[in-house]
Ligand code: ADP
């Protein structure tokens with residue numbers, strides 16, 4: 351099961367929603383599609399699932415063209431895009447029957463299995479209008495999984511959920527992937543969600559593919575960094591650079607951000623030694639924090655200069 355995108359460009363009038371995106375999503379894992387609001391995530395998902403035609407380029411799902419051979423291509427894909435509006439006055443069972451179009455013993459067995467997994471089995475005969483947002487999202491995922499999908503695509507499944515609900519959906523996605531070997535692509539504008547459940551990452555911003563690959567590879571070595579706020583950042587950076595060059599402190603590169611903060615790769619140095627050095631040289635250190643070179647800083651680097659953050 352693979353999804354291959356070739357040179358996808360999408361224009362809505364003059365608006366360029368996707369700009370020459372090529373990538374391949376392989377078997378087995380969880381792929382995070384991340385980018386700020388308006389980056390083009392939903393557009394990419396709609397093109398992959400054949401709902402929207404690209405202006406240029408094409409998509410192959412298992413070798414079938416997602417648009418010209420839509421039925422074959424979508425046979426093993428389940429997708430929830432811009433979450434389904436269930437009918438509140440009908441029960442969960444009635445809604446699933448209507449929206450999935452499924453019937454028969456095999457469908458019912460599959461439905462029971464997924465509902466058990468989603469912990470919705472006892473809510474099957476309840477009206478969807480009485481469901482919490484989290485229950486509705488789980489019912490949505492159930493719907494995506496019902497056609498014996500081998501690959502499911504979830505567009506911002508944690509939108510509108512409280513922190514507990516987000517954790518729950520995250521666990522469901524990860525566990526379902528492990529237990530049933532279903533490949534998952536999940537979009538989000540929140541990096542913290544992606545970081546914890548995905549093994550692959552697609553980063554888009556302003557319609558452009560900024561990064562794509564295995565998370566560990568993208569992040570490189572996971573050395574901690576030190577974030578510093580001092581009264582005279584440029585001078586402090588200069589001093590730290592000199593110390594690094596002379597070997598007085600085993601530091602990596604020192605960067606100054608526009609905000610006046612310093613970011614430095616710690617190398618073998620301890621934060622306390624950096625602090626002491628600056629204080630002894632007469633600087634006032636107002637903030638000092640160790641930070642893992644995580645996805646958040648990776649993302650900010652990729653999208654730097656555009657003044658936008660991923661949690662926008
Ligand atoms: P995301 O899902 O990452 O928030 P979208 O794919 O929804 O981003 O949108 C990407 C860009 O394309 C946005 O600027 C959005 O306004 C624009 N866009 C999306 N759908 C349409 C549409 N049907 N008509 C016009 N512009 C659209």
Ligand code: MG
Nearest residue numbers: 391392393505
């Ligand atoms: Mg979207």
